[in-house]
Amino acid sequence: MSIKNICCLGAGYVGGPTCSVIAWKCPDIKVTVVDLSVERIAQWNSEKLPIYEPLLDDVVKECRGKNLFFTNDIKTAILEADLIFISVNTPTKTFGNGKGRAADLKYVEGAARMIADIAQSDKIVVEKSTVPVRAAESIQNILYANNKPGVTYHILSNPEFLAEGTAINDLLYADRVLIGGENSGAIEQLCKIYEHWIPRKNILTTNTWSSELSKLAANAMLAQRVSSINSLSAVCEATGADVSEVARAVGLDSRIGSKFLQASIGGSCFQKDILNLVYICECLNLPEVAAYWQQVIDMNEYQKSRFTAKVVQALFNTVSGKNIALLGFAFKKNTGDTRESPAIYVAKTLLDEGATLNIYDPKVEESQIFKDLTHPSICESPEQVRKTVKVCEDAYSATKGTHAIVVCTEWDEFMVLDYKKIYDGMMKPAFIFDGRKILDHEKLLEYGFHVQTIGKQLRKPTPPPRMTNNHHV
Ligand SMILES: NC(=O)C1=CN([C@@H]2O[C@H](COP(=O)(O)OP(=O)(O)OC[C@H]3O[C@@H](n4cnc5c(N)ncnc54)[C@H](O)[C@@H]3O)[C@@H](O)[C@H]2O)C=CC1
Numbered sequence: 001m002s003i004k005n006i007c008c009l010g011a012g013y014v015g016g017p018t019c020s021v022i023a024w025k026c027p028d029i030k031v032t033v034v035d036l037s038v039e040r041i042a043q044w045n046s047e048k049l050p051i052y053e054p055l056l057d058d059v060v061k062e063c064r065g066k067n068l069f070f071t072n073d074i075k076t077a078i079l080e081a082d083l084i085f086i087s088v089n090t091p092t093k094t095f096g097n098g099k100g101r102a103a104d105l106k107y108v109e110g111a112a113r114m115i116a117d118i119a120q121s122d123k124i125v126v127e128k129s130t131v132p133v134r135a136a137e138s139i140q141n142i143l144y145a146n147n148k149p150g151v152t153y154h155i156l157s158n159p160e161f162l163a164e165g166t167a168i169n170d171l172l173y174a175d176r177v178l179i180g181g182e183n184s185g186a187i188e189q190l191c192k193i194y195e196h197w198i199p200r201k202n203i204l205t206t207n208t209w210s211s212e213l214s215k216l217a218a219n220a221m222l223a224q225r226v227s228s229i230n231s232l233s234a235v236c237e238a239t240g241a242d243v244s245e246v247a248r249a250v251g252l253d254s255r256i257g258s259k260f261l262q263a264s265i266g267g268s269c270f271q272k273d274i275l276n277l278v279y280i281c282e283c284l285n286l287p288e289v290a291a292y293w294q295q296v297i298d299m300n301e302y303q304k305s306r307f308t309a310k311v312v313q314a315l316f317n318t319v320s321g322k323n324i325a326l327l328g329f330a331f332k333k334n335t336g337d338t339r340e341s342p343a344i345y346v347a348k349t350l351l352d353e354g355a356t357l358n359i360y361d362p363k364v365e366e367s368q369i370f371k372d373l374t375h376p377s378i379c380e381s382p383e384q385v386r387k388t389v390k391v392c393e394d395a396y397s398a399t400k401g402t403h404a405i406v407v408c409t410e411w412d413e414f415m416v417l418d419y420k421k422i423y424d425g426m427m428k429p430a431f432i433f434d435g436r437k438i439l440d441h442e443k444l445l446e447y448g449f450h451v452q453t454i455g456k457q458l459r460k461p462t463p464p465p466r467m468t469n470n471h472h473v
């Protein structure tokens, strides 16, 4: 038997792009993506997709209505499917045991219960969400606790390694696809799907627990590199070394490699997975291992707070009553996702210090910015946030009349702005804080900006020419 019908539970940043690519590459397979959210499914069926991801629109347009469907009819989709991906969210728990660290598996459990309630025939159930090691065991227990006679489930782990902003390319040209499981027949069926476009040598099969742990390990090691270079950026600022030069020199060692060595104001999505890894290590009574990975998270937090403290300090230790422009709100370029975005931290700190903010991001909706900044964990007074934050249409209107600019996301368009024009429209002295190291700092200094960035000391701006008698007309 080969797979003819796929259902994906969860139409998010993973379920949507992954299933769109599967549908595109496997025209003989019907792919149905379902979600509990009526609004999200309506967006997937509209002209404006619920997530921004380069190339995604093209792939969806190519397949939607042919062999790719988005629906809230979860029941029919599960009944028809031979294979079901669980791609639901696994956020950090906000309550009870493991609060603030453990992954909240309620959505995974909910998905497993739905399958158990609805399924009438054999299913391959594929865990695509990022989960703690041995989560597949819990899924299996739920499925078999409600077992109907004659229905067999095979549970596989198939973690996703795509990064937002490059999801389609990551899916099309994956370094590897990882499939963990115990049933060789089920593994083979999933391999066959990927083999439509991924060379067999790049499809790795392991036992279930190795697969689950490899996902957390990959994210932990990526995060560790970012934390390592960020820690060195502080040393650079204190010594006169330049972190970009250090990263280049270090990265040319083929054992180290040059990717993922970009110092910045701090990372994102990683955080929930490393927190989860730390929690698992503690539960396994491995405190030294837990402390090791905790330090990776702590360094990320330190980087955010260090950068924001520098902003306040440079602005004469007070931002109260000052108007500051935040360029970028997404956690990285080419996505509208703001989950764990360092911009939220920067905005919160500046608002707490009494600043007013103008925020501009090319892809984050105004409603999302206010949702993030008025979240109870961020602010006590949503009214106050609404009074002190303005979401702007473009970078020029956001920066006009402000005392300072903070670049929070590395959007390409921020590199090519007319900074002379921006400087002229700002209060003086005009400050710019490049949290992503994307701007031409020497040019900015020439225009008269006070410039600060990560991992590099910059000289003072050239002072304006002194007035002499010759200048009087
Ligand atoms: N965002 C990313 O770049 C990556 C995320 N992951 C992992 O993939 C998983 C999903 O992440 P995202 O897609 O970003 O989350 P998301 O929050 O964008 O999407 C999850 C969707 O699942 C839906 N959902 C929850 N319970 C459901 C149920 N029982 N039936 C149907 N739909 C249900 C939610 O309504 C939501 O729309 C997480 O475990 C995440 O850690 C893995 C690799 C990359």
Ligand SMILES: O=C(O)[C@H]1O[C@H](OP(=O)(O)OP(=O)(O)OC[C@H]2O[C@@H](n3ccc(=O)[nH]c3=O)[C@H](O)[C@@H]2O)[C@H](O)[C@@H](O)[C@@H]1O
Residues within 6 Å of the ligand: 130, 160, 161, 162, 163, 164, 165, 219, 222, 226, 259, 260, 261, 262, 263, 264, 265, 266, 267, 268, 269, 270, 331, 332
């Ligand atoms: O499991 C996940 O959620 C995904 O997490 C990351 O993907 P993502 O968070 O989308 O984006 P990254 O490109 O990894 O960036 C994460 C953060 O680190 C920052 N970063 C990244 C690289 C770098 O060199 N420096 C740096 O500061 C980015 O700006 C961003 O804020 C991983 O790269 C994916 O492989 C993984 O599938």
